[in-house]
Amino acid sequence: MMRSVELFVGAGGLGIGVSQAGFRPAAVMDWDRWACDTLRENRERGLDPIAHWPIHEGDVRQFDFGKINGTVDLVTGGPPCQPFSMGGRHRAFLDSRDMFPQAIRAVRELQPRAFIFENVKGLTRSSFANYLEYIRLQLTYPDLVAKQEEEWLAHLARLEEHHTKGNVRGLHYRVVMRVLNAANYGVPQRRERIFLVGFRADTGIEWHFPNPAYSRDALLWSQWRDDVYWDLHRVARKHRPVDNAAKSRAMKLSERPIDKPWLTVRDAISDLPDPELSPGTAQGFHDHRFQPGARSYKGHTGSPLDEPAKTLKAGVHGVPGGENMLRRADGSVRYFTVRESARLQTFPDDMVFHGAWSETMRQLGNAVPCQLARIVASGVRGRLLAAAVS
Template identity: 75%
Template sequence: MKSVELFVGAGGLGIGVSQAGFNPIAVVDWDRWACDTIRQNKDRGLAAMKDWPLTEGDVSLFDFKGLSGPVDLVTGGPPCQPFSLGGQHQAFLDKRDMFPQAIRSVRELKPRSFIFENVKGLTRSAFSNYLEYIRLQLRHPDMVARKEEPWLDHLARLEDYETKGRHDGLLYNVVMRVLNAANYGVPQKRERVFIVGFRADTGVEWHFPAATHSQDALLWSKYRDGFYWDKHRIAKKDRSTSCRSAARAGRFQEMPTGEPWQTVRDAITDLPDPELCPGVASRYHDHKLQPGARSYQGHTGSPLDEPAKTLKAGVHGVPGGENMLRRADGSVRYFSVRESARLQTFPDKMVFHGSWTEAMRQLGNAVPCQLGAAVAIQVRSCLIQNA
């Protein structure tokens, strides 16, 4: 099945889509560093992206009509700065908003389906009208704004058309949901909003994939049967004794279904600590100590035996002090690039172009590959069933 990947960044969603069985006929991003990362991994023969037809450039200038043949899926994460909790919340007033280009891709390519994702901040009440505007444009992509038409007037026209009940032209059935990556086996509590649509003539009935992992299962593994600690060979004296978590686990009458949340320890336990064992750590690509980590109120790092806190883009994260590991003894250090890639479920063979700061920006903006794959696999399955 053919796909088009927009705003690819370091390739988290794109890798997940490729792992789901889609073959990209176009991969587009404007960021030089992210494109260098993709090119470097293509040269290294990384399976997930070795055949990606990469275009470095502005999506707004990309000619979709130049692509041959029907497209099954368009995916991407339009730049999220207008909606991030760390940004200025300008939304539709922000020129960095690339959702209009995502909508243009649907209008011109007429794909059988699409997957767009963004930060959870897009669902804030302050942006509710604009989020509905995005949804209705994706549902009726042929209804473009008139020249100089204010967006609220365009929204009103879309609402009139939506409620009329008779729709001509291109039509998509669109659903949205906030997904927590930890619930899909990613060792990180990372919430993203996914917008998924199917062209109405496909006849697809679709819902988001059910969660496969849970906090309750992790609590059981820690405080009821002790399997988590035994698996990692943790001495009883060194095991976490959270009274609140143990009390919650004690209320379970039987083992919860599904797999336990994956923790930081699960993700990186086989890697040498770059601070304590720098010589051994240097044998691993992108795995060296970044100095300067410190803990302060509200920013204490990610506990070793929980899923990591959300990785942030930037040197210290937004608003600061995160992207850190907090050891059992309370000491902290920054995650290495390799560890951060593990927390985002990127392939171990993937390398990241640029300094630690630049690599962390790419990683902090990415969708976990495993989360992207979970959504894309279900989309592909429905497309196959309704071919």
């Protein structure tokens, strides 16, 4: 069994996907009490794969990686992303919440054969271009640490010189990065995240990100060219939404796409009763309770039922209304329940979440979809296995 270390685990989306890909964690850590309570509760309930997780609650800056015995094949995590979120405050490297230095320390001290780190798409903004390159080069050469009182731009310059001189020796990694849209990998949500994946240079591994298998065009074909989507959900013509733009694009397709159709909100939650319209029936599903107060306003109109959901967000103070709402075909809106949000993030159906609604939605809004994490981690594991036998 390949061993991993999961940093900044949160509600466990990335960690669950990594475990589903075949890694067994030697340590799983986060500082947030509510997120750790969620994981501990599911571990006590015996939920696979969390039942086998060694959970450490606390500040990763105080964690001694030397306590982890044996070889670590993979280090993963999503360093807190608030400094880089397009909806955040854009303080970037000046923000004390930036935990990338701790991710780099983990790589330096554990020397795993590979790592997977992810963050919000906002990290790719032009205003953060230099800092993103700084992160990439630090992950490439984790032993080349900043000197005391050295500013980050001066450290970046040293890393650039080291990178360009060639014939590099010592610990270093071959790093690739790409923005992935979760909808292209079978997640019922348009969620874009940047992934940084690295392999230790001495492994000689060649790798690329998994190819997408789902597309919007395939969904449009299924909805507006052959009616398979509507027939599958038993939606009569009179109840189908009017979307002339989507229908026009579908009619311009010359042939059926070879990809699978994007999954939609309806695909994800159609078997769940509406908690507002059928509250009695909904009580039979855990974490599936109606939350009042949803309203639509400019720029925040909710996620249409027959498209992948918009990106679920955690928010700075509570939950942003528009990103976490369902918009029905008649134009009415309501908040997604915790269970529906978990479905949109591809968490296991029998997983429960700890805390009040706003706290639970924060955990879900910060998570990586388990399905996307599993696909990326499976690709990494496949190459590690192949390299081990070659």
